[in-house]
Structure formats: C-alpha cells, structure tokens
Amino acid sequence: MAANTIDMKVFTELQAAAGADFVKELVETFLEEVPVMLETLRTALAAGDANGFRRSAHSLKTNGLTFGAVALGAQARELELTGLEQLGAGAAAAIDRLQQSCEQAAVDLRELCHE
Amino acid sequence: MNERGAARVLLIEDNRVNRLLLARHVGQLGYVVDAVENGLQALEHLRRGSCDLLLLDIEMPEMDGYQLLEQLRLDPNLRDLPVIVTSGLDGVANVVRCIELGAEDYLSKPVNPVLLKARLTASLEKKRLRDELREMVRRFATSEVAQDLETSGFALGGHHVGGTVLFCDIRGFTSLVESQPPEETIELLNTYYTLMFDAISGHGGVVNQMIGDGLMAIFGAPNPLPGHQNCAVQAAIDMVDMVAQFSLEQQAAGRPAIRIGIGIASGEMVAGYTGTQARATYTCIGDTVNLAARMEAHTKQARRTILIDAATRAELDQDCATESLGPVQFKGKSAPVEVFAVVCEAGQLD
Known part of the structure; x- marks a missing residue:
C-alpha cells in the first residue's frame, strides 16, 4: 500500500525512468547514506561549521526530493536555508526532527521497494 | 567522441545517490559516463583524458562548482567544454552566477530525465558544430593563426x-x-x-x-x-x-x-x-x-x-x-x- 510520507507520483516516475530494480538499489544506498549525512550535520553543529552544515542539509534535501520524501525534503531545505547561525539553540532539536522524518521515510521507502 | 562515436560525459557530484542516479540516466541515453566527486578531481581527470561535456554539481567539498567553472575559464584547453549545471540550490541568483561563469545550461535537482536528454543532446550538438568549425578553420589556416583568431579575434x-x-x-x-x-x-x-x-x-x-x-x-x-x-x-x-x-x-x-x-x-x-x-x-x-x-x-x-x-x-x-x-x-x-x-x-x- 502507498506510503504516506512519499509522493507516489514522484516515486513511480522515478521507477519508470530509471527502472524499479535500479531504484531499489538506489534506496538502499540512500538508507546507508542517511545516518552519515545526519552525523555530518551534528558534527558541523558541534564544530560551528556553517558550510558543512549547509552542504549536508542540502544533500539530504535533494536526496529526499528525488524519492518524493516531501516532508524530509522540506525540513532539510529549512535547515539549509536558515543556516547554522540563525538556527542557534534550536539546531539540535531541528536535526532530531529531521532524523524522525528520515526514519519514517525509510520505513515507507523499504515498503514501496518490496511491493 | 570516443572511437564508437558515443559522447563522453564527466559527472561531477559528491553525493552518492545523485551520482548513481545521474550516471544511470546519462548511461541510458547511450553516452559514456565518468564520475568524480569534486572540482579538484574533475580538473585532474580533464587534464588526463578526453571529455565532451560536464554535468556539474555546485555544492561540493574541496572545490565547488563555481570554483571549477572559474578554473575552466582560465584554461585555454578546457574553456570551450560545455557545462550543464545540475543543482538543488534555490534562487535565480545561483543560476545567473553559473551562466555568467560560462555554464551552458542549468537543471534543477531532482533532474527530470526528459529535460536532461534534451539539454544533453542540444549541448553536444552545439559542441559538435563548434568542433567542426574549428577543424575547418585549422584546415585553411595554421593552428597558430586559428589560436590567434580565437583569442584576439x-x-x-x-x-x-x-x-x-x-x-x-x-x-x-x-x-x-x-x-x-x-x-x-x-x-x-x-x-x-x-x-x-x-x-x-x-x-x-x-x-x-x-x-x-x-x-x-x-x-x-x-x-x-x-x-x-x-x-x-x-x-x-x-x-x-x-x-x-x-x-x-x-x-x-x-x-x-x-x-x-x-x-x-x-x-x-x-x-x-x-x-x-x-x-x-x-x-x-x-x-x-x-x-x-x-x-x-x-x-x-x-x-x-x-x-x-x-x-x-x-x-x-x-x-x-x-x-x-x-x-x-x-x-x-x-x-x-x-x-x-x-x-x-x-x-x-x-
């Protein structure tokens, strides 16, 4: 059944263009990369590395939008555009929320790949 | 073009998912794809081997897309290579900056494969015509004169x-x-x-x-x-x-x-x-x-x-x-x- 965090139009178009088997592999790669990107966000936050923070949020945004993970994409975009300095004390909580969205999207993407 | 006639596209993208997906799309179109992870690796690759077109991300570590575009402009052997920027950066200013730095086209991420095909085909055709024209000039003038004409007009x-x-x-x-x-x-x-x-x-x-x-x-x-x-x-x-x-x-x-x-x-x-x-x-x-x-x-x-x-x-x-x-x-x-x-x-x- 269609997952509620994924825009099905985007996902099925991706499958049609690149092939369902390829998309399955791509999802696996994405799910391997998500913890790395979240970790990079946290490291950048701890180090005050605004560029690293923006780049990592940017990567999560484009990857999320590629699979139709709209909420994930929107949250990552928010982090990218707001920037580390402006987020201030709220940055850690924002990363936690993004992580939750990533986890929900991961469940839905796995389900879609095995339908 | 390589021996079999397929154009060679260099993909410059630090993100694994984007790299795999773009390589897939470009490969499906029949082009040969080489992939590197940042601008520095791209320069190294370009000075070693041939390439017909660059698909370039902007946000990258080591050397980003803007810096690479600047480097390409300074190198007489590389400045005519067509570059299509693929980026998820928001805002018209980023697009304008890329075009001003010499990029031929700009595609927003996630990249639409139909648009990608159209832009690749158009850019490679323009490059083919430019190469033909240059070849013709060199047949009727010396390469030194052709170079002089290109640089000084x-x-x-x-x-x-x-x-x-x-x-x-x-x-x-x-x-x-x-x-x-x-x-x-x-x-x-x-x-x-x-x-x-x-x-x-x-x-x-x-x-x-x-x-x-x-x-x-x-x-x-x-x-x-x-x-x-x-x-x-x-x-x-x-x-x-x-x-x-x-x-x-x-x-x-x-x-x-x-x-x-x-x-x-x-x-x-x-x-x-x-x-x-x-x-x-x-x-x-x-x-x-x-x-x-x-x-x-x-x-x-x-x-x-x-x-x-x-x-x-x-x-x-x-x-x-x-x-x-x-x-x-x-x-x-x-x-x-x-x-x-x-x-x-x-x-x-x-």
Whole structure:
C-alpha cells in the first residue's frame, strides 16, 4: 500500500525512468547514506561549521526530493536555508526532527521497494 | 567522441545517490559516463583524458562548482567544454552566477530525465558544430593563426614583429608536371607538403602560404620564437634531407627525382590580416619577406640549395657551416646584399 510520507507520483516516475530494480538499489544506498549525512550535520553543529552544515542539509534535501520524501525534503531545505547561525539553540532539536522524518521515510521507502 | 562515436560525459557530484542516479540516466541515453566527486578531481581527470561535456554539481567539498567553472575559464584547453549545471540550490541568483561563469545550461535537482536528454543532446550538438568549425578553420589556416583568431579575434591590420621568413620551391617543377599524369603530380605535391610541414613545424615555424610547388613559412609570428634564425635554417636542412630521401624513393619507383631551393632572410616585418572583412589571410610583408623570396630565386643562379642573408647568418649556431657568396645586387634593392650558402650534405647542386 502507498506510503504516506512519499509522493507516489514522484516515486513511480522515478521507477519508470530509471527502472524499479535500479531504484531499489538506489534506496538502499540512500538508507546507508542517511545516518552519515545526519552525523555530518551534528558534527558541523558541534564544530560551528556553517558550510558543512549547509552542504549536508542540502544533500539530504535533494536526496529526499528525488524519492518524493516531501516532508524530509522540506525540513532539510529549512535547515539549509536558515543556516547554522540563525538556527542557534534550536539546531539540535531541528536535526532530531529531521532524523524522525528520515526514519519514517525509510520505513515507507523499504515498503514501496518490496511491493 | 570516443572511437564508437558515443559522447563522453564527466559527472561531477559528491553525493552518492545523485551520482548513481545521474550516471544511470546519462548511461541510458547511450553516452559514456565518468564520475568524480569534486572540482579538484574533475580538473585532474580533464587534464588526463578526453571529455565532451560536464554535468556539474555546485555544492561540493574541496572545490565547488563555481570554483571549477572559474578554473575552466582560465584554461585555454578546457574553456570551450560545455557545462550543464545540475543543482538543488534555490534562487535565480545561483543560476545567473553559473551562466555568467560560462555554464551552458542549468537543471534543477531532482533532474527530470526528459529535460536532461534534451539539454544533453542540444549541448553536444552545439559542441559538435563548434568542433567542426574549428577543424575547418585549422584546415585553411595554421593552428597558430586559428589560436590567434580565437583569442584576439579578427581585425584587418598588422603589427611589427621580428622574425625569419623562408621561401622554398621545387626546381624544374614545370617540366616535371609535363612529364607525368596530373594525378601523380598531385600525389607528389601532397607528399612533398607533408614532409615540408613536418620539417617546418618541427622547428617552430608556420607554413603561411602554398602556391603550386612554392611555400612561404614564418618563424617568429604569430607567436614569438626565440632563435628564429637558427630554427629556420635547421628546418631548411631537414627539408633538404627529407627531399633527398624522398627522391631516392621516387627513383626506386621509376619516377623523377626532385630538388628544392630555399631562401631565408631575417629582420623586422609587418604581420597581420590582409584582405577584406569578408575574406582575409594572415601574412607577413616587408623587405625581409621580399629578400627571402629573392634569395630563393637566386639559388638557381648560385647553384646552391639554401641561401641566407647576413642577419640570419649572424645568429646561427657555430656548428652550422656557411659559405660567403659575396654581395649580390637583387632587383628592387638599392644596394647589393651579402649572400651566404648553408653547407649541408645534400645542399650542393650539381
């Protein structure tokens, strides 16, 4: 059944263009990369590395939008555009929320790949 | 294009998912894909191998897309490579910045495969036409002149340069033409020119004009050439050696041998484009050019293969032997001119 965090139009178009088997592999790669990107966000936050923070949020945004993970994409975009300095004390909580969205999207993407 | 005719696309993208997906899309279109992870790796790759088009991300570590675009612009060998930027950056300002830095097109991520196909096809077609045009220019002008046109643009007019001019032609060419079928003459001329071009360009000279069996070469223009006098004489010696070798092959095949005469003069001349706005040629004019032509004509009377003027001789390497033939009064010259013959093994006419 269609997952509620994924825009099905985007996902099925991706499958049609690149092939369902390829998309399955791509999802696996994405799910391997998500913890790395979240970790990079946290490291950048701890180090005050605004560029690293923006780049990592940017990567999560484009990857999320590629699979139709709209909420994930929107949250990552928010982090990218707001920037580390402006987020201030709220940055850690924002990363936690993004992580939750990533986890929900991961469940839905796995389900879609095995339908 | 590679041997099989498929264009080669270099994908520059630090994100694994984006890299895999774009490589998939581009590969599905029948192009050969190479992938690197940042601008620095891209520069290294481009200086090592060939590529027809770049698909470039902007946000990357080490060297980002903007920095790479700047580097490409500074490199004459890379600045014409078409670049399509693929980025998820928001805002028109980013697109404008990429275009201003020389990117040909901009695609937003996630990249739409249909748009990607259209942009790739259009950019590669434009590149093919540009390459064809450049190839055509190089067929009718020297690569140095083509490069000069590309960097400085075209303008009628000239400037003073110091250089050496070499004239060469085939002795007894008219009777040679009459003694064999035209096809054989064309074949002979093609071989002759191939050998002469090799010798001249091998010493930094540029063949500027070809008229029948005669040619004019310049050493020191459009690009300055240190020791242009010596370069021209060394080229002349190679030309004589090559023609001697070619003549042996001709004779072995039952065809007539050929001999050449070469005249060389050095000094100041005016180099530039002459003609009209619609049709022009790069050439050098002035007393030095006239003198080199007179020297070449004089090889027949002097019965020497290579004749040079005093200005050329003054700058020759010590191990290059010359023989003074004394002053000669040339047509159009107010005073007699000192003429020297270059002594080389195949250089004496019977």
